[in-house]
Amino acid sequence: MSxxxxxxAPTDTLLDFHDVEMTFPNGVVALHSVDLTVRRGExxxxxxxxxxxxxxxxxxxxxLEKNSHGTASTTTSRIGYVFQDATLLxxxxxxxxxxxxxxxxxxxxxxxxxxxxxxxxxxxxxxxETSLPKQLSGGMKMRTxxxxxxxxxxxxxxxxEPFGALDEITRERLNDELLRLFxxxxxxxxxxxxxxxxxxxxxxxxxxxxxxxxTIVDEFEVPFPMPRDPDIRFTAEFAxxxxxxxxxxxxxxx
Amino acid sequence: xxxxxxxxxxxxxxxxxxxxxxxxxxGRTYMSLWQPIVVFVGLVGVAYLIALYYDKVKQxxxxxxxxxxxxxxxxxxxxxxxxxxxxxNSSLVALTGLAAAIVIGVVWATLMAQAKWVERSFYPYAxxxxxxxxxxxxxxxxxxxxxxxxxxxxxxxxxxxxxxxSNTLFGLLSADKAQRELFQLQGAxxxxxxxxxxxxxxxxxxxxxxxxAAGLSVIGAIVGDQFFQRGxxxxxxxxxxxxxxxxxxGTFAAILTASLLGVLVFIVFGALARLAIGRxxxx
Numbered sequence: 001m002s003x004x005x006x007x008x009a010p011t012d013t014l015l016d017f018h019d020v021e022m023t024f025p026n027g028v029v030a031l032h033s034v035d036l037t038v039r040r041g042e043x044x045x046x047x048x049x050x051x052x053x054x055x056x057x058x059x060x061x062x063x064l065e066k067n068s069h070g071t072a073s074t075t076t077s078r079i080g081y082v083f084q085d086a087t088l089l090x091x092x093x094x095x096x097x098x099x100x101x102x103x104x105x106x107x108x109x110x111x112x113x114x115x116x117x118x119x120x121x122x123x124x125x126x127x128x129e130t131s132l133p134k135q136l137s138g139g140m141k142m143r144t145x146x147x148x149x150x151x152x153x154x155x156x157x158x159x160x161e162p163f164g165a166l167d168e169i170t171r172e173r174l175n176d177e178l179l180r181l182f183x184x185x186x187x188x189x190x191x192x193x194x195x196x197x198x199x200x201x202x203x204x205x206x207x208x209x210x211x212x213x214x215t216i217v218d219e220f221e222v223p224f225p226m227p228r229d230p231d232i233r234f235t236a237e238f239a240x241x242x243x244x245x246x247x248x249x250x251x252x253x254x
Numbered sequence: 255x256x257x258x259x260x261x262x263x264x265x266x267x268x269x270x271x272x273x274x275x276x277x278x279x280x281g282r283t284y285m286s287l288w289q290p291i292v293v294f295v296g297l298v299g300v301a302y303l304i305a306l307y308y309d310k311v312k313q314x315x316x317x318x319x320x321x322x323x324x325x326x327x328x329x330x331x332x333x334x335x336x337x338x339x340x341x342x343n344s345s346l347v348a349l350t351g352l353a354a355a356i357v358i359g360v361v362w363a364t365l366m367a368q369a370k371w372v373e374r375s376f377y378p379y380a381x382x383x384x385x386x387x388x389x390x391x392x393x394x395x396x397x398x399x400x401x402x403x404x405x406x407x408x409x410x411x412x413x414x415x416x417x418x419x420s421n422t423l424f425g426l427l428s429a430d431k432a433q434r435e436l437f438q439l440q441g442a443x444x445x446x447x448x449x450x451x452x453x454x455x456x457x458x459x460x461x462x463x464x465x466x467a468a469g470l471s472v473i474g475a476i477v478g479d480q481f482f483q484r485g486x487x488x489x490x491x492x493x494x495x496x497x498x499x500x501x502x503x504g505t506f507a508a509i510l511t512a513s514l515l516g517v518l519v520f521i522v523f524g525a526l527a528r529l530a531i532g533r534x535x536x537x
């Protein structure tokens with residue numbers, strides 16, 4: 001066949017928030033009038049002060065929480081969610097942890113094993129398949145957690161400050177790994193973080209939120225091409241953009 | 255590294271992992287034995303001194319026999335077989351009562367873990383069970399259910415139940431929110447979350463409860479005996495009979511046997527816990 005379906009347009013919207021508000025039963029307004037779209041091929045990072053509702057944004061996107069006003073829609077069911085903690089099951093080996101999600105979807109054993117093997121290779125944990133979580137370092141636990149989400153082959157990948165608890169070296173290393181996965185797998189990413197330089201380094205777009213109630217106060221396109229050279233972190237352009245984002249963050253906070 | 259298909263962990267990460275593994279290994283080495291043995295020898299020595307005092311000074315050696323006299327009871331042609339038979343009977347009561355307590359305790363706790371309102375409705379009764387002096391109830395149990403095996407088991411179960419209920423409930427509630435949400439995001443059912451997450455997560459504390467309950471079940475079996483003399487008597491009856499006959503060595507032998515049964519159950523359930531979850535859980 002010479003006629004095939006047209007390739008998926010790069011502007012394909014995977015996540016669409018329109019005028020989303022979140023008021024908790026105790027009256028706290030966590031989000032106020034948030035408009036946000038994430039398209040295929042985009043890696044969007046949200047930075048903001050603690051308690052500004054960043055995580056709530058992800059929880060609504062994943063369906064864990066229901067917004068109280070506005071519309072929040074996703075066009076895919078293949079959604080990966082990486083938690084703040086690795087949330088591994090301590091009684092399962094790396095392989096069995098990575099297999100978990102496929103197991104919950106009743107995927108046949110052989111397919112499950114193959115998927116887990118591929119994902120473990122992708123995150124560089126080959127050789128640690130039979131290790132238990134207590135035998136892994138913090139970075140390796142996070143890699144396992146990433147691998148587990150990768151088995152879903154997600155089109156939309158949600159990250160809730162996944163590297164916040166790691167040391168600087170491991171964190172930078174995992175940032176590079178994540179970018180490599182992004183380039184390779186072409187998912188749409190929505191990433192929450194406290195770190196401005198992490199945000200700029202990882203994303204194609206940075207969104208700045210202000211504190212209670214959380215609203216989007218600014219937005220920056222990141223012009224650096226993918227795949228990214230780790231050394232761009234030391235360029236003047238990078239520093240300038242980090243400065244701008246930090247400035248916006250401070251203004252939104254005061 | 256950019257562009258490479260297969261990545262690898264950093265040297266720092268690998269070192270850290272190796273160290274963790276070594277630390278885990280160290281944690282598993284067994285407690286040395288010689289220190290408790292020294293204490294044991296000392297205690298036996300003290301027992302001999304007391305026996306000497308009762309024998310020579312007070313001239314009442316039946317009140318505190320020499321340790322070797324106590325041990326000799328095990329081979330005594332009359333007392334030995336009685337001791338073994340009663341030990342068997344008491345063990346049977348303790349284990350049956352414990353088994354019933356495990357089933358009831360785990361089911362009860364699992365039901366309470368399903369919803370806050372169930373927990374609020376039923377947990378107070380677990381506490382009540384813990385608070386009422388069961389000894390006060392024992393005579394009533396006798397008049398209601400007879401003075402034999404069933405009543406003995408019932409007393410044992412009542413005594414052993416609370417630690418199982420409370421520890422299982424605590425364990426089932428211990429799986430953290432993010433872990434539960436991980437399952438919920440994949441549309442996992444309540445049953446799947448229970449069997450694949452909550453129950454395995456609860457195992458360490460279930461085993462803690464089990465070990466406590468096992469010790470209590472031996473107490474329950476002996477207590478039951480003190481009140482119920484009919485049916486197949488156990489070590490509790492033997493202790494009473496030996497005491498009333500001023501059979502010092504017999505009394506001590508029966509008491510020690512009951513104590514050893516308690517220690518044995520404790521050790522067995524400790525080993526069982528290690529076997530079941532020691533691979534991933536550090537005690």
